[in-house]
Amino acid sequence: MPELPEVETVRLQLLRKVIGKTIDSVEVFxxxxxxxxEVIEEKLRDKSIxxxxxxxxxxxxxxxSEDDLFLLAHLKMTGQFFYVGADTEVTGGGHSMTAADMDLPMKHTRVAFHFTDHTTLYFNDMRLFGYTKVVNRSEMEQAKAGFGPExxxxxxxxxxxxxxxxxxxxxVKAALLDQSFIAGLGNIYVDEALWRAGVRPT
Known part of the structure; x- marks a missing residue:
């Protein structure tokens, strides 16, 4: 399950690849x-990241040039982002399944964002818990609210x-998993931190 470090790693990788890219079409699987x-493509077509x-x-x-249009993306348990460049180099991550020897789109690809330079950003999700959602500013701010510090x-x-x-x-484990208390922690890192500290989770 991607937790804060994995999601931040994906974000940093995508920053190097998709900033300035213009969406040509959105393929929904x-x-x-x-x-x-039903109109996500209409909302995002010709928009530059x-x-x-x-x-x-x-x-x-x-x-x-958009102050009231945002795309939220949450990987949840098994989500992944993979960017395929013009040279077919694959960059991204998320859930532990790798892109090696993977033809994209594949059976777990849920959305593909095709850019005008013929590169593509794929969102894969085996369990279908993750999502991508177009929102306005009010909805974006509401989604951000309620989290504790990271x-x-x-x-x-x-x-x-x-x-x-x-x-x-x-x-203590329940407290650490409470996103309003501390944001970004999941079972993997909470269990590891408690084990290293010699603290019983209960």
Whole structure:
């Protein structure tokens, strides 16, 4: 399951590949992945990617000259982004399944964003829990709200963490998985951190 470090790695990889790319068409292989948006292609055609941000495990695509149009993307348990360049080089990641020896699109490809330079960004998702969704600014801000600080953020330190943790009445693992308390942690990193600290999760 992609957690904060994996999602941030994907974001940084895509920043190097898709910024400035203009969407020519959107190929939808499964409507659930685009929140059953029948006009997603109409909304995104001719839009150029200006930036990719991330809050918790949610990726946010910004578009040039657009102040009220955003693309949210969440990998959930098995989501992946793979960018295929003009030289057929594949860049991306997410869920542990690799792109090696993979012909894209493949059976788990849910959406393909085709760019005007004949390159493509594929969204794969084996379990169909992930999504890509076009939203306005209000919806984007609402999606970002309610998350606690990330472990890698500047305002996260041991004193703050200890003080907040003392006030929790739940088992420590449940507290660490609460995204309103600390954003971006999932089972893998919580279990590993508790094991290294010698702390029982219950």
């Amino acid at each position: 499964h409507n659930k992945t685009v929140a059953h948006d 200006a930036d990719i941000d991330r809050v918790e495990k949610l990726m946010i695509f910004f578009f040039e 472990p890698i953020s500047d305002n996260f330190d041991c004193e703050w963490f200890a003080d907040r943790l003392r006030k929790r009445k739940t088992p």
